[in-house]
Amino acid sequence: MLPKKIAILLFSLVLAAPAFAKEVTLLNASYDPTREFYEEYNRAFAKHWKDQTGETVVIQQSHGGSGKQARAVLDGLEADVVTLALAYDIDSLHKRGGLVPGNWQRRLPNNSAPYTSAIVFLVRKGNPKNIKDWSDLTRDGISVITPNPKTSGGARWNFLAAWAYALKQQGGNEETAKEFVKKLYKNAPVLDTGARGSTTTFVERGIGDVLISWENEAFLAIHKLGKSDFEIIVPSISVLAEPPVSIVDSVAKKRGTEPLASAYLKYLYSDEAQEIIAKHYFRPRNEQVAAKYADQFPQLHLITIDDDAFGGWQHAQAKFFADQGIFDQIYSS
Amino acid sequence: MTKSTTEPIWIRCALIGTAIFFLALFLFMPMAAVFIGALKKGLVVFLQSLIEPDTLASVRLTLLVAAITVPLNTVFGVAAAWAITKFNFRGKHVLLTLIDIPFTVSPVISGMIFVLLFGAQSALGAWLIACDIKIIFAVPGIVIATMFVTFPFVARELIPLMQSQGIEEEEASLTLGAGAWQTFFRVTLPNIKWSLLYGVVLTNARAMGEFGAVSVVSGHIRGATNTMPLQVEILYNEYNFAAAFAVSSILTMLALVTLAAKRFIEWKSVVNCHSRSSS
Numbered sequence: 001m002l003p004k005k006i007a008i009l010l011f012s013l014v015l016a017a018p019a020f021a022k023e024v025t026l027l028n029a030s031y032d033p034t035r036e037f038y039e040e041y042n043r044a045f046a047k048h049w050k051d052q053t054g055e056t057v058v059i060q061q062s063h064g065g066s067g068k069q070a071r072a073v074l075d076g077l078e079a080d081v082v083t084l085a086l087a088y089d090i091d092s093l094h095k096r097g098g099l100v101p102g103n104w105q106r107r108l109p110n111n112s113a114p115y116t117s118a119i120v121f122l123v124r125k126g127n128p129k130n131i132k133d134w135s136d137l138t139r140d141g142i143s144v145i146t147p148n149p150k151t152s153g154g155a156r157w158n159f160l161a162a163w164a165y166a167l168k169q170q171g172g173n174e175e176t177a178k179e180f181v182k183k184l185y186k187n188a189p190v191l192d193t194g195a196r197g198s199t200t201t202f203v204e205r206g207i208g209d210v211l212i213s214w215e216n217e218a219f220l221a222i223h224k225l226g227k228s229d230f231e232i233i234v235p236s237i238s239v240l241a242e243p244p245v246s247i248v249d250s251v252a253k254k255r256g257t258e259p260l261a262s263a264y265l266k267y268l269y270s271d272e273a274q275e276i277i278a279k280h281y282f283r284p285r286n287e288q289v290a291a292k293y294a295d296q297f298p299q300l301h302l303i304t305i306d307d308d309a310f311g312g313w314q315h316a317q318a319k320f321f322a323d324q325g326i327f328d329q330i331y332s333s
Numbered sequence: 334m335t336k337s338t339t340e341p342i343w344i345r346c347a348l349i350g351t352a353i354f355f356l357a358l359f360l361f362m363p364m365a366a367v368f369i370g371a372l373k374k375g376l377v378v379f380l381q382s383l384i385e386p387d388t389l390a391s392v393r394l395t396l397l398v399a400a401i402t403v404p405l406n407t408v409f410g411v412a413a414a415w416a417i418t419k420f421n422f423r424g425k426h427v428l429l430t431l432i433d434i435p436f437t438v439s440p441v442i443s444g445m446i447f448v449l450l451f452g453a454q455s456a457l458g459a460w461l462i463a464c465d466i467k468i469i470f471a472v473p474g475i476v477i478a479t480m481f482v483t484f485p486f487v488a489r490e491l492i493p494l495m496q497s498q499g500i501e502e503e504e505a506s507l508t509l510g511a512g513a514w515q516t517f518f519r520v521t522l523p524n525i526k527w528s529l530l531y532g533v534v535l536t537n538a539r540a541m542g543e544f545g546a547v548s549v550v551s552g553h554i555r556g557a558t559n560t561m562p563l564q565v566e567i568l569y570n571e572y573n574f575a576a577a578f579a580v581s582s583i584l585t586m587l588a589l590v591t592l593a594a595k596r597f598i599e600w601k602s603v604v605n606c607h608s609r610s611s612s
Contacts, residue, residue: 027554035571062553063567076453076462077470077552097453196570224572254465 023058026260029079031066031153031243032196033217037280038083044276045267049260057260065194066153073099073248080252080261083245085153085195087111087305088313090246097250104246113242114268115282118300119154119161121233122202122211122218129209133235134165137210138183145208146188147198149321153243154195156321158212160310161239163320164303168237182330203230214241215297219281232298240302367585370578382568382576383583390556391564391580394472398560399540402480406536410487411529415521417488418495419503429492432485443481444549447474470552475560478546483536490532491525498524527602531595538591542584 030038042059049057062069062077066085073079074097084090093099105112123131129142137144147155159181166172166180189207192198195217202211203221210233211218218232245265252258267273274286278293303309310316320326339345372379382388416422417429435443451468452458461468468474502524506516522529544562551558559567561580568577 032570060557061555064553072470072552074453075448075469076451076458076467078467200570221572 031085032194065151148191216281371582414491440545444546474550487532
């Protein structure tokens with residue numbers, strides 16, 4: 001029995017080794033809700049690359065909560081490119097490991113974010129709890145589903161959108177905003193580690209009255225699981241989420257994939273890619289494509305991360321999500 | 334049986350009823366749900382979802398991991414059990430306790446240990462990266478984590494049996510002039526073979542089914558570092574329920590086969606004991 005198993009093992013290793021060596025591979029470490037989008041984009045890019053260079057490229061995907069993915073890359077996951085939910089997570093690749101240069105965000109157009117998204121609500125069909133805006137999420141007896149801001153990029157955008165809403169109310173200030181988000185998170189029965197986990201909690205396991213969600217994730221849930229079960233509610237204030245992309249320089253250099261990785265990210269801004277982006281309910285940057293798909297996206301009052309309320313990701317992360325930050329204060333007390 | 338030695342009928346019924354209710358609730362219904370979910374969209378979808386390239390890759394990886402970990406842990410388990418039960422040495426009890434660590438540590442922690450040890454943030458990890466040796470977020474890491482989680486099974490199966498068997502037969506063999514290896518293969522191994530097989534079956538089941546530790550070290554690269562349990566989670570999270578349940582049903586089948594093998598081995602070993610004692 002033993003020799004046979006060893007023979008099988010050796011055989012499979014022999015078989016596996018050349019299969020890995022032949023192709024040019026590229027690993028994209030991404031966040032949760034981009035799974036379906038990158039699956040299609042990778043096919044389009046592989047074809048484009050083949051036409052241009054004659055080379056066959058196999059693009060591998062890894063998905064998880066944005067913060068968790070950044071952590072994995074820091075720990076040695078050899079991703080040639082990262083396409084994460086927020087700039088802070090790529091910043092940490094620079095700060096903690098020097099894996100990317102400090103100016104990474106200026107290397108590609110639009111702050112290196114080839115697509116944007118917003119934060120919306122997903123409620124059950126007919127909106128039985130009559131949820132219209134952020135203030136409804138703090139009502140007694142409303143159960144809110146949102147992921148954990150410590151691990152999920154989407155969850156941080158959710159938190160900031162709620163914060164912005166509270167600040168912009170009559171007489172709104174830091175104290176009232178704190179009180180507001182505290183009440184909101186009191187209504188959250190579970191905090192999943194990633195956005196997709198929260199979506200499955202809400203749509204599959206049927207927990208909660210409202211899911212605070214990426215716009216594209218909400219559309220996808222409706223699209224995949226039928227219009228008859230859910231509807232999207234647009235709050236009066238939302239945030240413009242800019243999920244950025246970057247080469248992981250240290251990995252790409254070592255693996256010799258820099259030109260390929262750079263082309264992979266640049267092609268995200270092409271007309272073809274922007275169409276795919278819109279098809280997967282992300283908001284395209286290209287104005288023509290955006291105009292073409294304008295009907296698809298609701299009009300939103302969007303605040304960016306550079307708004308005075310947040311002051312950029314570095315500042316927002318330290319203030320809200322670092323240990324002992326505002327999220328810890330309101331969630332533990 | 335007289336009335337005084339048995340419980341009233343209603344107590345017996347209540348106990349049996351409770352047991353059956355719990356079995357149905359926690360065992361039969363979920364198992365049925367897995368198979369119904371797998372076949373909900375028909376046999377064609379079921380088979381198609383199994384031959385999908387990423388899923389096939391996960392099956393291959395799972396088999397590869399089991400093919401490496403099971404033989405190695407079998408050798409380790411026999412060696413450890415042999416050392417502990419047939420010899421006296423200092424630190425024997427420490428070794429006995431250490432073997433149980435993987436049982437007592439949460440699998441997530443087991444995974445974290447290896448990320449801390451081999452990750453790019455550690456000195457060893459930095460050196461490995463400089464030498465271009467990939468451990469975590471690659472197949473070797475998954476194998477190591479699986480080995481860690483499964484190494485007690487064989488030893489734990491063997492130790493009680495070998496302790497009860499004592500060392501007389503080995504001593505007899507040695508005094509009659511047999512060598513150490515000869516004694517091991519002719520005397521010790523035949524005595525423990527059914528327990529050993531049982532341990533191997535359990536090791537294999539856990540090696541193929543491990544989720545927590547593997548999830549931490551996997552890196553979740555599609556078609557490369559996802560084992561079957563991880564693939565189930567991915568498919569489920571992608572609203573691909575038929576495929577998720579199809580892969581689950583394969584894992585469940587494996588569990589059922591394992592149980593059947595376990596029953597068979599138990600039956601065999603009982604028969605074996607009887608024939609030995611009667612001869």
